[in-house]
Amino acid sequence: MRRLLACLCLAYAAALAAASDKPVNAGPYVPSPQSVVADMLKLADVGPGDFVIDLGSGDGRIVLTAAKVFGARGFGVEIQDNLVKLSNEAAQREGLADRVRFITQDLFKTDISQATVLTMYLLPNTVNMLKDKLLAELRPGTRILSHDYPLAGWIPEQYVQMDLEDKVAISGVTTTLIYLYVVPARVAGSWHAKVPASVAKGAVRLDLKQQLTRVSGSARVGGREMLLEDVRLKGEQLSFRLPGRGGRFSGTVRGQAIEGMVEAGGVKSPWSASLR
Ligand SMILES: C[S@@+](CC[C@H](N)C(=O)[O-])C[C@H]1O[C@@H](n2cnc3c(N)ncnc32)[C@H](O)[C@@H]1O
Structure with missing residues (x-):
């Protein structure tokens, strides 16, 4: 109950701040x-090729750990100056200042x-x-990690739940959740697909509908409409099956083009599609 009341008060304060021009707390x-x-960081398989941004970075521990233990680069944004100062001092002390930085900024206005x-x-x-903001600014394939709270209506790629005594002082319960999301490519629309003759004679039209990571659709092959089966989208990776012996398609979505391979009758061949 105390937790609920605290959340309601903060939500009210957030609405008031949004109405004025102050940063939302x-x-x-x-x-x-x-x-x-x-x-x-392990759940997202963070490595040296990654650029990690922590929104509301506190004492900087997420970005500092990503750099120190996992070899990543990145930055943290935080509205409390003293925490930003502490984080930058820690980066200097740990020899990480060439790879991470912390800035005083409103996270809602940060370029991510x-x-x-x-x-x-x-x-x-x-x-x-x-x-x-996440959907508009982040590139497809970007991993999003949220500690404890989910993004409504967005099915996580993975989530883990554990019990931690440390959390009792924070939230009153031991339950801890970590949600991992992957930003999906935009695939909704009508696509003109070129497929090998062994799969279909002539051009194929794919009509895809999308709600975040959930994709469904149909293919028009030689005047026949068929529903796509087992459609999956993870970041830029799209896959689906045509019914019967039509083949298993997989491909990478890059803007208005898809390129990949289709496997039919034990043979793999290239296919491609462009947005109509
Ligand atoms: C729960 S702490 C998380 C700290 C850190 N990310 C971690 O997981 O250890 C949330 C942080 O967000 C910061 N914060 C709140 N509103 C913010 C805003 N509008 N812009 C930037 N930082 C903000 C707070 O000052 C606080 O340090």
Whole structure:
């Protein structure tokens, strides 16, 4: 009950701040336990090729750990100056200042397009206020990690639940959740597909409908309409099957083009599609 009341008060404060021009308070300073930080970064398989952005970076522990333990680069944004100062001092001390930095900035106004991994431990309502920004600015394939609170209506790629004594002081319960999302490519629309003659004679039209990661659709092959089966979209990777012996398609979506392979009758051949 206390937790619910606190959330309601903060949501009310967030609405008031949004109405004025002040930065929305996306959550109080409560650091993620270090074991959760490690679990988050492992769940997203963070590595040296990654650029990690933490929204509301607190003492900087997520970005610092991503650099120190997993070899990544990145930055954190935080509205409390003193925390930004502490984080930059820690980066200097640990010899990480060439790979990470911390800036005093409103997370809602931060350009996040550079991220390959985005992390947040924010209030449930603010996590959801960020959903449109995440979808508009992050590239397909970017991993999003949210500590404790889900993005409504978006099926996570994975989530883990654990019990941690450390969390009792923070949220009153031991339950800890980590949600991993992958930003989906935009595939909705009508596509003109070129497929091998062994799969279909002539051109194929694919009509795809999309709601975040959920995709359904049909294929028009030689005047016949058929529903696509087992359609999956993970980041830029799209796959589906045509009914019967029509073949298993997989491909990479890049803007208005898809390129990949289709497997039919034990033979793999290339296929491609362009948005009509
Ligand atoms: C729950 S703490 C999380 C700290 C860190 N990410 C971690 O997991 O250890 C949330 C942080 O977000 C910061 N914050 C809240 N609203 C913000 C805003 N509009 N812009 C930037 N930072 C914000 C708070 O000051 C706080 O340090």
